[in-house]
Amino acid sequence: MAEQAVTAQSEDFSRWYNEIVYRADLAAPSPVRGCVIIKPYGYEIWEGIKAGLDRRFKATGHQNAYFPLFIPESYIRREAEHVEGFSPELAVVTHAGGKELEEPLVVRPTSETVIGEAFSDWIQSYRDLPLLINQWANVVRWELRTRPFLRTAEFLWQEGHTAHATHDEAEAETRQMLDIYAEFAEEDAAIPVIKGEKSRMERFAGALRTYTIEAMMRDKRALQSGTSHNLGQNFAKAFDIDYLSENNAQEYCWTTSWGLSTRMVGAVVMTHGDDKGLRLPPKLAPYQVVIVPIIRRDAQASAVMETVERLRAELAAAGIRVHVDRREGQSPGFKFNDWEMRGVPVRLEIGPKDVENDNAVLARRDIPGRAGKQFVPQARISDTVRELLADIQRSLLDEARAFRDEHIVDVAGYAQLQEVIEAGDWARAAWAGGDAHEQNIKDETGATIRCFPFEQPDQVGNCIVTGNSADKVALFAKAY
């Protein structure tokens, strides 16, 4: 048996990641540095993410719209912190139509500015509020070091932009959207996340407060998987987003923005994947079930295929995404390994013996080897599969949560934090330090404050660097 599997995760995680992204057909290299081609199998995962989020956005009163890819350069400059945060990574169009443009156009790194400009026109009175808009779009940030899905020069995402009459309403919106991200991550992607607030240093350029969901990958590094910003009145003031209140007074709006990107595809890969490849959560898997026919040329091939087709139709009718692997050149063993690498949650084998006995072999991807294999009756196959899929969805989340919780350590002092970070774990520590302290920790350990979790202990204790009494704990980790 020629073992031509991917590099083991345990051996070299980042190599494993790169290999699996290409081998599982999620993406392909692109001619442009820092960009990737998202292939159909990877794109379908993204479509699953889109569907899960879009449904939740609509359910909370948001509408989709689309704003231009190009932003006049002057817009970007209007919000002081925003320019500073984004200028190093902007791609700028200076020529078009064979001529130099009068004003260069920035390829959007995010759309607060153009959308803010539009909002200032759309909003006249308090009756126009709240304004709840989302767009699905591509954005460009000229990053130096890129990795497929995790950080690419161009990526796909959704960015929500809303305007409200009061700070509290904007804050409620910001938190609501973070909750939606967390719910989506756990329920659909089976990724447990920690909700919290970003430190001043990690805050979005131009925001009052930034909230985040942080997830732990299988190499124990943190991945910021979605963010929600309360922009205060910063953009409202820069773009004149104001309204006439009930008292006939001109007031600035309070705005928010929130985004989740194709990085989530990377999160799915790195949260659930194992040495054999991907393990996709059933709710996002392009194929939830793959049927592998076991056919002997000389024997009852047609009987096997008849059974396969009957079961396929039954599963499809039950709303299960099912695919029959009809490839003729490959042996069943090859197909088993191939689909395992590609993370299909359930494999259904049908061979001559199964036709004879009216049963089928079901193998679940999350439990490798014989332990995950069972003989089941063909009768009521869709119920059996549906239950199995639900169980896989649940156990992937449970497994990921147990793994994460095992690797978060409460630390009492800086020395212990260093040890914990050195070991690759996350450290939870009382914090009352400033930017300089935070920067220092980053320089010395490589870890950053991922967030101040919403969930705080009853007793916080003294800050691990200043020794002063602290009112909150922070979560430290090395991050992507």
Place this chain on the structure above:
RNA sequence: CGGGGCGUGGCGCAGUCCGGUAGCGCGCGCGGUUUGGGUCCGCGAGGUCCUCGGUUCAAAUCCGGGCGCCCCGACCA
């Protein structure tokens, strides 16, 4: 931007030191064989050897210029 490396069929590489027929594995096509955990055999298609110039009877190979990419250090969904 600083340090290291690499450009040779679709992918991964050898060949370069020592100039002389462009090769291997995977993949791809065809035929057969096999199929319940990565079958095997045969035949075949596919390459301006990154680029421009120089040396030479002769350059993937030697010399010079350019371009591109990858890896490691400061920013980021």
